[in-house]
Amino acid sequence: MTIFNLGSINVDYVYRVSHLPGAGETLAAHSLQTGLGGKGANMSVAAARAGSHVAHIGAVGPDGIWARDRLMEYGVDTRHIAQIDVPTGHAIINVDDAGENAITLFSGANQSIAQSAIGAALSAGSVGDILVMQNETNGQEYLAKTGSNLKFRVCYAAAPFDAKAVKSVLPYLDFLILNEVEANQLTRALGVEIGALKVADIIVTLGSKGARWINAGAGVDQHFDALSVTPVDTTGAGDTFTGYVLSGLDRGLSMGQSISLAMRAAALMVTRMGAADVIPDLKEVEAFAGL
Template sequence: MIAVFGSANMDLVAYVDRAPARGETVTGHRFRTVPGGKGANQAVAAARAGAEVAFLGAVGDDGFGTELRAALAAAGVDVRGLREVPGPSGIAHIVVDDDGGNSIIVVPGANGTVTGPSEADLAAIAGSRALLLQLELPMPAVVAAAEAGRAAGVPVILTPAPAQPLPGALLDAVTMIVPNEHEAAAITGATGPDAALDALLERVEEAVITLGAAGALYGSRSGERLRVPAAEVKAVDTTAAGDTFVGALAVARAEGRPMAGALRFATAAAALSVLREGASTSMPHRREIEDFLA
């Protein structure tokens, strides 16, 4: 079982020819609401990739909260750890342009009420084979969950997004960090992914830097280095590619796959996700990933 301690948002997605500049108004050609949030996205990605998944987080007592819970459950995610709190659920305003690029504004809502893991959360974390974390919950809560995972001997996989300064206590508890190229540069101040990888490995045991169309770069303190190319596909919407990658990577690692194979599995899942619109709605099922690899 994989535990995901993280955010659940309703994504409010506007599709445009090009994103507006500051002070500019553009006309969109479509709008939709899609269940998302980095935590919920990773939970759905891991469930569709073949794992049993428990989601630990919060939604509001509004209509979005009801929809988010139902969407996670429909994807096969265990939502007994998804608490309901008074007030609005988290939302994300997303603008997607015709090249598949996106810009996002997140309003935390119920996610901001999560001050730390509950006793039930701690039990779920201790019984898992991996713990996935992101930074859309308050930092003290993320640190507490990471420390609980480390204390229980559970591999802790952190997606450091949105990028922000990382407390030493968090990095000390993390097994693997998975930033994209821009997040890795912001965290380390290093120029180029190889230098950023070296800097990350000074603080954590393993690191994967996702490079978009250039694939992914992996390193460990044991000295292993891998670079896995991305599949060549025409992106329609890249919104959830990173979360799809992490969810699939966690599944592959929990199954005991060698790192090279785990990275190929995750890269294939991410490539499939950009072929469809939306966040959780774009994530591939295990059979699709295996067929793509074959």
């Protein structure tokens, strides 16, 4: 089976700071690290390192060929990543001494993915393949509707949160993943509790408090505890979690097993500085979890 990911590809500029800067504040950084990032790229790398075949659908500019090449080095199928005449997306990430971050995004090529390229990629899929997207690219509604019609398992990671974007894809979703803040925002926007949404499976990530899985049809509302670790950098932890959950499902694990594995992958991830370049592979996660 294949996980198709319509996902962002960014160059990450990570600045280590003593605290996150406030309005009007000029703050000297301790260090600068440049690497591969973007929610889409992070999820693709995580799912590939967890053992799945991942086909990434996206775009980079002439300045981002190295990012596409690095995805391929990390085991991602890059045949559906186009090179276009638009600058590659990038992110400016401030990370403080407690491991918390603040991120500024420039979308660039991520918002210029051709609909024809999306359709061509999905034509290579099969019934039961997994489809995932985030809110960092164009083409989400087309992808969700097309994937649903092709009987893919359609998943949406609702970040960065935008109520309009979620509403446009909600009718086609089989699986929704969002964090606690995003879940509260969606509840306010729709006037409906998360558990009442007509989506088969919903996961709400809760940071250090773990995660919640809801499957209303099966009467499931289950909490999963997080592992206790000392965070160094929380960048990419949620994306790592998502990639590992989807890979677990792709490889035939139950939802509960997939979430438990993903919790361990995310816990290991926050002990590392960086994003896609430092996402742990399956052997590392299993060793870390004592499996």
